[in-house]
Amino acid sequence: MVWSGLLIYWANDVYKLGWGNTTVLKFFPDSFYKALNLSSHLSRGMAFHFIFMWVFFLNGLLYFLYTIFSGEWKYLLPNKHSFKEAWQVVLHDLHLRKKAPPQDKYNAAQRIAYSSIVVMGFASIITGLAIYKPIQLNWLCWLCGGYEAARVEHFILVWGYVFFFLVHVMQVILAGWNNFQAMVTGFEVVKEEQAVTEKIKEQE
Amino acid sequence: MKKLWKKIFAKKERTVAQQIRRRTIFSFTVFSLLLFVGYEGWLWLYDQPDTASGAKKPLREGLQVNEGIFRKIFSNDHLAKSYPKSAAVKQPKVNGDVGMSSGFDYMHWRMKLVRKPGDTISVSLQDILMMPKTEVIFDFKCVEGWSQVTHWGGVRFSDFAKKYNLDTQTNMQYVGLVTPDKQYYVGIDMPSMMHPQTLLCYEMNGKFLPLDQGFPLRLIIPVKYGIKHLKRIGTIYFSNERPADYWAERGYDYYSGL
Numbered sequence: 001m002v003w004s005g006l007l008i009y010w011a012n013d014v015y016k017l018g019w020g021n022t023t024v025l026k027f028f029p030d031s032f033y034k035a036l037n038l039s040s041h042l043s044r045g046m047a048f049h050f051i052f053m054w055v056f057f058l059n060g061l062l063y064f065l066y067t068i069f070s071g072e073w074k075y076l077l078p079n080k081h082s083f084k085e086a087w088q089v090v091l092h093d094l095h096l097r098k099k100a101p102p103q104d105k106y107n108a109a110q111r112i113a114y115s116s117i118v119v120m121g122f123a124s125i126i127t128g129l130a131i132y133k134p135i136q137l138n139w140l141c142w143l144c145g146g147y148e149a150a151r152v153e154h155f156i157l158v159w160g161y162v163f164f165f166l167v168h169v170m171q172v173i174l175a176g177w178n179n180f181q182a183m184v185t186g187f188e189v190v191k192e193e194q195a196v197t198e199k200i201k202e203q204e
Numbered sequence: 205m206k207k208l209w210k211k212i213f214a215k216k217e218r219t220v221a222q223q224i225r226r227r228t229i230f231s232f233t234v235f236s237l238l239l240f241v242g243y244e245g246w247l248w249l250y251d252q253p254d255t256a257s258g259a260k261k262p263l264r265e266g267l268q269v270n271e272g273i274f275r276k277i278f279s280n281d282h283l284a285k286s287y288p289k290s291a292a293v294k295q296p297k298v299n300g301d302v303g304m305s306s307g308f309d310y311m312h313w314r315m316k317l318v319r320k321p322g323d324t325i326s327v328s329l330q331d332i333l334m335m336p337k338t339e340v341i342f343d344f345k346c347v348e349g350w351s352q353v354t355h356w357g358g359v360r361f362s363d364f365a366k367k368y369n370l371d372t373q374t375n376m377q378y379v380g381l382v383t384p385d386k387q388y389y390v391g392i393d394m395p396s397m398m399h400p401q402t403l404l405c406y407e408m409n410g411k412f413l414p415l416d417q418g419f420p421l422r423l424i425i426p427v428k429y430g431i432k433h434l435k436r437i438g439t440i441y442f443s444n445e446r447p448a449d450y451w452a453e454r455g456y457d458y459y460s461g462l
Contacts, residue, residue: 012349042347043455047263050270050457134345135284135427135462136277147343147351185231189224 001052002158006038007045015155027155053128060121075105077115082108093171113164120160127154259455271459278395278461284342284426292341292355292409298416299346302450303388304436313384313420318441319373327368329420332404335359335367340401345462346430347451356424357407362398373442374398380447381423384438391447392425392432396461401426404437429460 010033017025033039067073078086085108091097093109101107106114130140130150144150172180182188218226252260259267314326338360345351365374379397382389396402405424406413413419418435425432431451441447452458 008349011347014350043259043451046347046457047259047267047455051263051266054266133274133277133462134343136274136279136282138282138285147345151349181228184235185228187224187227 001049001056002161003036004045004048004052005158006036007041008049009155010038010040010045011042015152050132053125056121057125060118060125064118076111078108078111082111084108086112113167116160117164120157120164124154124157127151127157254455267457267459271457271461274461275393275395275459278427280395280399282427284340284401284462287341287343287353289341289355291353293352294409296344296352296354296408296417297346297350299348299430301416303383303385303434304416304418305385305387308384308415308436310415310420315421315437316439317368318439319370320442329406332359332364332406332421335363337407338363338403339407340403340424340426342401342426344426344430344433347456347460355409356403356405357410358403358405358421358424360400361402361404362400364404365398370442376442377444378442378447380439380441380443381434381437382439382441383434383436386438388434388450389448390423390432390434391449391452391458392423392428393459393461396425396427399425399427427462429462431456432460 006028009027013027015027016023017027067076085101088097088101089107089109092100126140127144127150129137130144131147131154134141134147134150141147141150144153172183178188249260249262252262255261255264314328315332316324317327318324336359337357339355339357341353341355343351344354365371374394374397377394379392379394380389381392401424403424405418405422406420408414408417413422418437421437422435423433423437446458449458451460
């Protein structure tokens with residue numbers, strides 16, 4: 001989706017960071033298009049984008065339904081402590097705080113991240129449809145603040161995914177093999193002595 | 205014998221370690237299989253050759269499925285948003301000159317209206333000017349992603365069809381439009397063509413069209429991307445088959461509806 005989106009964005013790459021006539025960062029520099037071979041494939045980008053939107057939508061829908069019906073949502077939705085604890089998780093992960101915040105199945109930062117990604121996916125579909133059918137679905141377009149606004153929002157959301165992806169992959173690498181195994185199998189193997197020591201630590 | 209029996213039986217009562225092992229192997233097998241299928245599927249799709257229709261076959265089929273779905277929500281009640289005249293740009297972007305060959309004799313221009321094969325009549329700009337004028341000021345959208353509020357005036361195609369008694373024709377599936385030099389051509393589905401904002405347009409910002417904007421007559425069809433707004437209409441014809449379309453042949457969505 002991101003790749004085909006970039007093929008489309010290339011045709012009218014107007015976004016940049018800056019103020020007035022000052023540009024700090026242009027999206028994107030020519031070298032970026034060149035390195036990833038993104039230039040002059042608008043029609044291909046559109047064709048891929050409008051097919052894979054269904055994969056994106058169905059995948060998101062199935063995941064959403066699964067979390068609802070399996071009860072997994074209970075571990076994923078932030079609770080009233082999550083926002084405070086998430087900050088502690090960040091400090092801990094950056095080695096600025098010694099004591100680990102409560103982990104549970106997913107810690108507070110994970111809860112917020114995994115819930116946000118679902119909301120973002122939903123927002124991408126809404127803004128995407130607003131750009132795709134701005135007249136037939138003009139109420140969606142209006143909801144997004146207009147055609148141009150929807151396009152900006154759709155673009156910014158991608159940065160959210162990139163950020164999520166980078167942090168996610170880095171955390172998985174840092175967490176090690178045992179965690180990765182748990183991601184695939186759905187259960188984590190904890191040796192008994194280890195489990196006991198962790199329990200004791202928690203109670204302290 | 206007893207030993208063997210015991211061995212098989214024992215397998216059914218697995219230890220925790222065995223269960224973990226089995227489930228782990230199973231999960232990783234499924235995981236790798238999904239990765240493999242995803243990767244191979246992508247390669248297969250990516251390596252599909254571009255067809256005569258300008259797009260990879262599965263993608264073209266996908267676009268047509270999308271068209272089928274989104275045609276269902278098309279309605280004449282869904283209008284492109286109107287803007288005040290002051291919002292319109294003074295110099296709308298000129299984006300493409302295919303079909304606009306030089307040496308065009310606009311003094312003797314007539315639009316060929318093909319009512320059916322072998323039955324063509326000529327329509328002059330005078331004839332068009334005598335019909336009631338409709339103006340639209342809307343956000344013109346290009347496939348490239350930019351948009352501009354622009355101000356156009358002309359005759360509603362639906363009014364034109366009524367005046368020329370084109371009932372049989374407008375019951376057909378498609379309209380085809382071609383430039384006088386036959387270099388640019390578009391096909392439009394009938395519901396979009398009969399949309400109340402679709403114009404046979406001769407005015408921009410209250411004046412006759414400039415040459416590079418399609419003088420004397422062009423199509424303005426707000427429910428489509430700019431690629432369908434053919435400039436300098438030479439011929440109009442009707443068909444139940446899809447008329448040839450310049451950009452669809454180059455890989456774009458035939459429908460291109462907004």
